[in-house]
Amino acid sequence: MFKIVKREEMAEGTVILNEIDAPLIAKKAKPGQFVILKANEEGERIPLTMADTDPVKGTITIIYMVVGKSTALFRDLKVGDSYQDVIGPLGKATHLEKVGKVACVGGGTGVAVLHPITRGLKQVGNDVLCIIGARNKGLLMMEEQMKAASNDLRVCTDDGSYGHHGFVTDVLKEALQAGDIKLVVAIGPVPMMKAVSNLTKEFNVETIVSLNPIMVDGTGMCGGCRVSIGGETKFACVDGPEFDGHKVDYDELILRLRAYQEDEKKCLQDYCTIRDAK
Amino acid sequence: MAETADKKVTNTRQPMPEQDPKVRARNFLEVPTGYTMKMAQEEAARCLQCKKPGCVSGCPVGVDIPGFIDLIAHGDMTGAIRNLWTKNALPAVCGRVCPQEIQCEGKCIVGKKGEPVAIGNLERFCADYEREHGTGELPPKAAPTGKKVAVVGSGPSGLTVAGDLITKGHDVTIFEAFHKPGGVLVYGIPEFRLPKAIVAQEVNFLARLGVNVQCNAVVGRTVSLDELLEEGYDAIYVGVGAGLPRFMNIPGENLVGILSANEYLTRANLMKAYLYPKVDTPIPIGKNVVVLGAGNVAMDSARTAMRLGAESVKIVYRRSREEMPARKAEIHHAEEEGIELFLLTNPTKYLGDKDGRLTGMECLRMELGEPDASGRRRPVAIKGSEFEIACDLCIVAVGSGANPLLTSETPDMQLNKWGNIVADPKTGKTTKKAVWAGGDIVTGAATVILAMGAGRDAANSMHEYLTLGW
Numbered sequence: 203m204f205k206i207v208k209r210e211e212m213a214e215g216t217v218i219l220n221e222i223d224a225p226l227i228a229k230k231a232k233p234g235q236f237v238i239l240k241a242n243e244e245g246e247r248i249p250l251t252m253a254d255t256d257p258v259k260g261t262i263t264i265i266y267m268v269v270g271k272s273t274a275l276f277r278d279l280k281v282g283d284s285y286q287d288v289i290g291p292l293g294k295a296t297h298l299e300k301v302g303k304v305a306c307v308g309g310g311t312g313v314a315v316l317h318p319i320t321r322g323l324k325q326v327g328n329d330v331l332c333i334i335g336a337r338n339k340g341l342l343m344m345e346e347q348m349k350a351a352s353n354d355l356r357v358c359t360d361d362g363s364y365g366h367h368g369f370v371t372d373v374l375k376e377a378l379q380a381g382d383i384k385l386v387v388a389i390g391p392v393p394m395m396k397a398v399s400n401l402t403k404e405f406n407v408e409t410i411v412s413l414n415p416i417m418v419d420g421t422g423m424c425g426g427c428r429v430s431i432g433g434e435t436k437f438a439c440v441d442g443p444e445f446d447g448h449k450v451d452y453d454e455l456i457l458r459l460r461a462y463q464e465d466e467k468k469c470l471q472d473y474c475t476i477r478d479a480k
Numbered sequence: 481m482a483e484t485a486d487k488k489v490t491n492t493r494q495p496m497p498e499q500d501p502k503v504r505a506r507n508f509l510e511v512p513t514g515y516t517m518k519m520a521q522e523e524a525a526r527c528l529q530c531k532k533p534g535c536v537s538g539c540p541v542g543v544d545i546p547g548f549i550d551l552i553a554h555g556d557m558t559g560a561i562r563n564l565w566t567k568n569a570l571p572a573v574c575g576r577v578c579p580q581e582i583q584c585e586g587k588c589i590v591g592k593k594g595e596p597v598a599i600g601n602l603e604r605f606c607a608d609y610e611r612e613h614g615t616g617e618l619p620p621k622a623a624p625t626g627k628k629v630a631v632v633g634s635g636p637s638g639l640t641v642a643g644d645l646i647t648k649g650h651d652v653t654i655f656e657a658f659h660k661p662g663g664v665l666v667y668g669i670p671e672f673r674l675p676k677a678i679v680a681q682e683v684n685f686l687a688r689l690g691v692n693v694q695c696n697a698v699v700g701r702t703v704s705l706d707e708l709l710e711e712g713y714d715a716i717y718v719g720v721g722a723g724l725p726r727f728m729n730i731p732g733e734n735l736v737g738i739l740s741a742n743e744y745l746t747r748a749n750l751m752k753a754y755l756y757p758k759v760d761t762p763i764p765i766g767k768n769v770v771v772l773g774a775g776n777v778a779m780d781s782a783r784t785a786m787r788l789g790a791e792s793v794k795i796v797y798r799r800s801r802e803e804m805p806a807r808k809a810e811i812h813h814a815e816e817e818g819i820e821l822f823l824l825t826n827p828t829k830y831l832g833d834k835d836g837r838l839t840g841m842e843c844l845r846m847e848l849g850e851p852d853a854s855g856r857r858r859p860v861a862i863k864g865s866e867f868e869i870a871c872d873l874c875i876v877a878v879g880s881g882a883n884p885l886l887t888s889e890t891p892d893m894q895l896n897k898w899g900n901i902v903a904d905p906k907t908g909k910t911t912k913k914a915v916w917a918g919g920d921i922v923t924g925a926a927t928v929i930l931a932m933g934a935g936r937d938a939a940n941s942m943h944e945y946l947t948l949g950w
Contacts (some may be wrong), residue, residue, distance in 0.1 A: 226697075226702050226703065227702065229840075230701070230702060230703075240659060242923040244752075244760055245759075245760050246751060246759075246760040246761040246762075247659075247751070250860055251704050257528050271760055272760055274759075276781060278615070284566055286659070287659040287695070288696065289657070289659070289696045289698060290698070290701065290702065291701055292698065292701055292805075297595070317572075339890070358754065407601040418746055418747060418751070418761075419657075419658065419746060421657050421698055421701075421723075421883070421885055422723070422724060422884075422885055423723035423724065423725065423742050423746075424725060424740055424742045424743035424746055425725045425727065425738075425739075425740045425742070425743060426739070426740075426743045428734055429734075430734060433736065435727070435729075435733065440884075440885060454734055454836065457835060457836030457837075458734065458736055458836070460835070461737075461764070462762045464763035465756070465757075468757065469757055469760060469762070472757060
């Protein structure tokens, strides 16, 4: 059992932070790696990339948006409650190297995943420009932490309620036009990572994205998370989750993410009906 | 043949009662329902109690077959299970999933003139009787040696090593990457062939003997082999299996509705998706299902799809019935349940709709040519024989390879060109000091009992190392 030692509701109460007691994982985890969590005996296995780790305290932090039954189940866990299973650290760690000026671009809960990577890239000596975005001000996450983790922070909202009115790609485009960006890391919804990759391709700037396909085991034994990278099939759980953004078949990923759409809707509905009846 | 001279033996064995095919094709209950005490004793009486039993030599872990059968014949069930446990920690599993026809039963002398003694059924009966009536008496354990052993992977070979070494007095910890122990016994083999409660019971037997089982521990990620050695483990056994699914590498493979058998069966068995929505893991339900491959994993996948409500399930295989690697009994069970065999057929391309969902596949008819290196006749495509099979779910069961997750983190352990660990065939010793390996990670995908045999050999070698210190 993996106890929740801290819980926060962020961004309009639909984004939840859990700090979880998992000393073995906290000791080993590096930026870019993920864990698989399962709430209880009947629960499914869900992958989430770690937003932070504290090897001294022996804890890991995950941040997730409530989008379906399993995340609703996670949301209903209180401090002192436990996840039945937490497995990790999984996947390859981010390759952190000094290249000069770097742009870290995050959207939605992708900002949480981007946080340790941004910090890591700054720590190895890069000049880090961080661009984060959300649909509106209420959904914007971790502004303070991202400011601390980077050299320069720009904020965007789709509705203009805060910061730049528009997409992260607008701000990134200006930065790319300035000409000195050597590397872009983009993490967020698939359409956003696709848009960023299309943009950086025009400027011929290397781009890393972190993919979020459906996973079951997370250890390379099922291939449920397979993605096409430059025409080759890769398993995101062991070969990734980070890949060259210019080689990803995003359209295939979007279709594959929809495989269980109907089941997911029904499962969440049933859960809410049962919970509300109580 | 002197032994057979003055004893009359019926030529036919006690049949195993089974669920009706029409009923069982739609439920997940076990197909064979097991012997009664009377049936078991009648079957046990067919054993000739050979002085030099062929059956024992046919068993990879050397179970004292005439011994435990004699105890059943005399109604001593406590004695019978104790006898089994001395050689085999997993009798309920082996009685169900071993290919007895090519092992113990294949060597039974009664089988020369009629049907061999139903050794598997009797082993199963014994273990089930113990589970239901539980004498609670554990086999004896040697005094503690003070040596610590790590077993990586809780599949059949790891469980065998753990059972052997704990009874020899060592302190044993199993590290399992999944949230439940059992390896292929829990994620691969379906409930209707091997109920998961039985696997849990056999693992629990090891826990009662003192084996520590740590789940959610991905060796290679959560902890490395070197860290285990630094932490004070004196020896390590690696039994991580062949958990890397192979695909056909033909166009359209990433369409929605194409799953590896590993994924399909893991969802169904480990995550119990057949109970969805009572559990949270979904599983795709196909109307027209195609399973590629013809091994036991293919049979398990096809029979699972049928039970989940498919209208049609086809097994597509490029060779003929002769070459099918699955057990005859499993092929028979599958056909009884309405599964069709499409033999000498090879898929060349998957077809999908605009939403990226599978709608069918293009296939070629094959004919058998000259034997290849494996001695099997090579399938050759018949020109112009293209045809389509409509399907909305395809399960790829064309084999599995070595998962590099652990070995890629262990550069000082030698691998062969397929990524399997190089280990001494007699002892399981790897090229890395204090590390042994066995089962599918060494041999490639094989059977439960061969993995157990490898575990037995490795455990003996590890015991020598731990006690004599060579």
